[in-house]
Amino acid sequence: xxxxAEKYLRKTSLPSIYxxxxxxxxxxxxFLRVVDDLDIMDDLGLVGGIGCSSWTPVxxxxxxxxxxxxxxxxxxxxxxxxNPRRHVVVFTGDGDCLGIGGNHFLHGARRNIDLxxxxxxxxxxxxxxxxxxxxxxxxxxxxxxxxxxxxxxMDSCAVAISCGATYVARWTSAHxxxxxxxxxxxxxxxxxxxxxxxxxxxxxxxxxxxxxGKPVDLFRLIKENSVTLAKAEKMSPEALEGKILxxxxxxxxxKPELSEKIYGMMTQ
Amino acid sequence: MNQKRxxxxxxxxxxxxxxxxGCYLCIEQCPAAVYEISSKRNAKGYLVPEVARFEDCTGCMxxxxxxPDMAITVEKxxxxx
Numbered sequence: 001x002x003x004x005a006e007k008y009l010r011k012t013s014l015p016s017i018y019x020x021x022x023x024x025x026x027x028x029x030x031f032l033r034v035v036d037d038l039d040i041m042d043d044l045g046l047v048g049g050i051g052c053s054s055w056t057p058v059x060x061x062x063x064x065x066x067x068x069x070x071x072x073x074x075x076x077x078x079x080x081x082x083n084p085r086r087h088v089v090v091f092t093g094d095g096d097c098l099g100i101g102g103n104h105f106l107h108g109a110r111r112n113i114d115l116x117x118x119x120x121x122x123x124x125x126x127x128x129x130x131x132x133x134x135x136x137x138x139x140x141x142x143x144x145x146x147x148x149x150x151x152x153x154m155d156s157c158a159v160a161i162s163c164g165a166t167y168v169a170r171w172t173s174a175h176x177x178x179x180x181x182x183x184x185x186x187x188x189x190x191x192x193x194x195x196x197x198x199x200x201x202x203x204x205x206x207x208x209x210x211x212x213g214k215p216v217d218l219f220r221l222i223k224e225n226s227v228t229l230a231k232a233e234k235m236s237p238e239a240l241e242g243k244i245l246x247x248x249x250x251x252x253x254x255k256p257e258l259s260e261k262i263y264g265m266m267t268q
Numbered sequence: 269m270n271q272k273r274x275x276x277x278x279x280x281x282x283x284x285x286x287x288x289x290g291c292y293l294c295i296e297q298c299p300a301a302v303y304e305i306s307s308k309r310n311a312k313g314y315l316v317p318e319v320a321r322f323e324d325c326t327g328c329m330x331x332x333x334x335x336p337d338m339a340i341t342v343e344k345x346x347x348x349x
């Protein structure tokens with residue numbers, strides 16, 4: 001086992017609950033490296049909702065809130081306002097963040113509170129058996145859409161930017177270095193930071209949407225479909241259709257942060 | 269010359285069999301094809317990958333960064349960071 005994992009993970013909850021080849025583990029791996037790099041273990045407050053993705057903070061040997069389905073950002077807001085010196089990091093899934101907790105996500109971004117929200121996006125409700133999530137591709141066959149999903153997927157990064165989030169990035173589990181850099185920047189950034197971390201789900205999305213349960217094939221699919229922002233500038237809109245744009249999409253340092261503003265009012 | 273320098277920096281690659289789940293993302297991610305699926309099963313019954321071509325390793329650390337269970341450790345020489 002890697003020394004970083006040895007240092008920061010709870011031995012009693014290992015091996016992790018993730019299926020073989022799940023991309024969520026890679027995101028946890030990147031996050032632990034950032035924690036080690038910045039040395040912020042004692043000031044961390046991790047929050048997770050319900051779902052595979054929201055199990056991620058439970059393995060870390062620090063203060064963790066494992067809350068109701070979709071309410072992770074609401075709980076994190078309270079935690080941050082109670083103790084603004086904490087680095088509050090929210091691990092949430094696509095269904096947890098955009099479906100059940102969609103309202104909290106919109107208002108968290110609008111308030112620009114200093115949270116780091118890492119949305120692990122596998123495009124399906126994995127833990128509950130493979131139902132349609134807000135990010136499931138159109139025409140995808142799942143347990144609740146046996147004739148194909150009639151709805152278009154949601155662009156979470158565009159929603160975050162339009163609601164007022166001040167740091168927005170999108171990476172995938174196939175880009176561990178980019179993900180690591182984005183998590184580091186997001187934790188350092190003062191304001192609502194949102195990272196969409198696309199990851200593969202071999203058990204549910206893989207078998208029923210993409211027709212393969214092999215992690216390697218799904219990993220390759222994500223890798224081949226991703227285009228960095230620098231490359232995308234030189235490509236035509238037709239060539240970019242169906243591709244995943246990865247990189248830092250938006251950053252704004254000028255907007256006032258909520259907890260600073262509230263504590264400023266209190267000391268006046 | 270560059271390759272010689274790189275070879276020196278990697279001491280060893282450890283794969284913790286107790287935590288490996290046999291997803292083989294390390295094999296997919298490695299640009300130098302260092303890993304191969306071995307015939308050895310771990311306690312959970314997965315065929316664990318093995319380091320077949322250690323001398324080809326460039327020290328890019330992608331396997332270590334990608335491993336979802338943090339089972340891989342690429343040990344570098346002490347004087348190198």
